[in-house]
Amino acid sequence: MNLQCVCLSLLLGGFAITQVREGVDVKGIAKRQVEDVNNALVKEDYAKVIDLTYPKVIELGGGREKMIGALKASMSDLKTKGFALMSNKVDDPSEPVAAGDELFIVVTYLLEMKAPGGKLLQKSFVVGISPDQGRNWTFIDGGTDVAKVRQFLPNLPERLKLPEQQPPVFEKDKS
Secondary structure, eight states, rough: OOHHHHHHHHHHHHHHHHHHHHOOOOHHHHHHHHHHHHHHHHHHOHHHHHTTTHHHHHHTTTTTTHHHHHHHHHHHHHHHTOOOOEEEOOOOOOOOOEEEEEEEEEEEEEEEETTTTTEEEEEEEEEEEEETTTTTEEEOSSOOOHHHHHHTTTTOOOTSSSOOOOOOEEEOOOO
C-alpha cells in the first residue's frame, strides 16, 4: 500500500470517527431521507419531494412551484397510461465523500411500478449532497444521465463511484 492510500485511509477513518463522536449517523440520515422522498412520491406529496431536491435543480427547473407542477403533471400522465408507483426498497448508502464544504453520498434503490400487463422493476440511485456534515441532505436523481449529474455538481468528487445505469425489467402478470 502506498503512502497516498495510507493517508487517504487515515483521513476517511478519522472522518468516520468524527461523525460517530458528534452523534451524527450520516448514512442513516441519508437513507431515511431517500425513503422520505420515495414515500412522498407514492403518496403524491410532491412538495416534500421538491423540498429534498438539490436547490440548483429546482432553480434551473424554474423554481419550487413550477417543479411541483411539472412533477404532478408527469405523474398524472403516467397514471393515465396505466402506471403507478408501488414501492421502493432503499439500500444502504455508500460511504460519504467530502469535497470542499460538502459531503456526497450515493444511495441506490429498487423502484417497483405497476404497468399495463405486469410490473416494472428499476434499479436506480440518487446522489446526496449535504452542506452540514450529513445532518441534512438534498438529492439529484442519478438514474437518468450521469453527465447531467456532473453538470449540476461540478464539485462531485471523482472517488465517489456512481453506479452504472440499469434498464428496467418488465415482469408479466401471472394471470
